[in-house]
Amino acid sequence: MAVTRLKRKDRRNKTVSRLEVQHLKLATNLELGSRSKEKASSQVVKNRAIIAELEKAAK
Numbered sequence: 001m002a003v004t005r006l007k008r009k010d011r012r013n014k015t016v017s018r019l020e021v022q023h024l025k026l027a028t029n030l031e032l033g034s035r036s037k038e039k040a041s042s043q044v045v046k047n048r049a050i051i052a053e054l055e056k057a058a059k
Contacts (some may be wrong), residue, residue, distance in 0.1 A: 006014065038045050
């Protein structure tokens with residue numbers, strides 16, 4: 001059985017769907033009350049705390 005090349009449209013669809021999956025994996029939309037809470041040791045949580053302190057000091 002010969003290997004056929006994908007047509008341009010199919011190649012594009014393959015690439016777009018792969019990028020969509022990658023985007024969804026990277027998405028970190030955590031809502032308040034969500035079961036997927038961020039850990040207290042998470043770098044994002046630490047960064048938010050520092051930003052909050054700087055905003056408070058700036059006022």
